[in-house]
Amino acid sequence: MENIYSEYERRTKNSKRVFERARKVMAGGVSHNIRYFSPYPFYVKKAKGSRVWDIDDNEYIDFWMGHYARILGYAPRIIADELKNVIFEETHLGFVNEYEVEFAELICEVVPSAEKVRFCCSGTEATMYAVRMARAFTGKNVILKIDGGWHGANTELSFAIHKPYEEDESAGIIPEIKKYTRVIPFNDIENSVRIIRENKDDLAAILMEPVVGAEFIPADLEYLKVLREETQKIGALLIFDEIITGFRIALGGAQEKFGVIPDLTTLGKIAGGGMPIGVVVGKKRIIDLCDPTAENTDKLVLTGGGTFSCNPLAMVAGIKMVSYLRENKDKIYPQLNQKGNKIRKELERVFNSYGISVRCNGCGSLFRICFPVKKEIKVKNPKDVRDFTDVEKREEFNLRMVNKGVHLMRGGGAVSLAHTDKDIEKTIQAATEVAGEMVKKVNFLN
């Protein structure tokens, strides 16, 4: 690893200096932990299309794509032009505006589970509100989540995300969380059904991603169908967190692709067209629990925070983004899927050709590599990745790729429309060189 670090430090001297400044005034030098990587992250000064440039003038093909939000690539012209046309001279008003109505109508047209909409400012808020609505609607308390599932910094769901799963994800969280937030194993029908039935008397909802963002592992269709049936049988809600998959796996999200329709859905990322956003959508009678004009306000759910909610810029950018995806969906999604398939297949081929066992998980435009410790290991859920693959090797792969001008997040990322065939070829070429380096290292150590 030393050589990779020194190579990185040689390329990123300015970033190192800025990071040293940052550490003095910001905890760990960052405001979002995922943006840190060892030895220090590079600082970006410009981004366009599939590329970012750091303050040392290194150019990277990027697959992090703004936390997977930039499905059109960075700085898409069509959205920038639209924002310029926003008539507001202020960036923030705090009044209702017509854009939010237009955007809510559009979302209801394209997302299968959306009968009504509530906007907020982040995905974390969206999952927080969805949990609240589920509890109010059912009058029950327990939320079942997937082990390894991340739903933002939401306190109530900050459990069983990383290893060791049995411990709280953060200090400062009341231990009682575990009493009401419990865990089901992803893609494991038998054990999930057992836990659902054990909790049925107090089960408010199952909240899950249909393609788990931690490793981009898609749910088996049968698994989703069983969760849908079981929740319906016992009067609990099924909530899909489609903050990554919404507008990405298909225009209507993973629910459209799988044909399994949840009661509530949380959206974010792509929906904001590059501006901050969170959205909760779902059945009218659930979303209407937030209606301050309702006659019966006994069950009124507070979702009204958010000084910046429905910010006109976010609404305009979101309308443009979703309209564009809708108008071009027949071209966009096959193209994204084809590029995603290619990158997954090629990464596996390249490493396997060097005798290094890898698995590249993913779905559509999402991909993520992992290094199983034994060839025969099957990776069915994020826990398998953490228990049975070499995550340090993946970090090494990541940094080696950075040194070759390709930025991935934990060995993976999201293909955007801005990624050309050439970008994909260059990425595979870089991975081939990295595989060669990694196999040499192993041979040397042996």
Ligand SMILES: Cc1ncc(COP(=O)(O)O)c(C=O)c1O
């Ligand atoms: C699946 C999922 N849910 C929720 C969130 C939280 O969204 P935000 O970062 O906008 O708060 C994220 C963010 O990464 C996410 O991936």
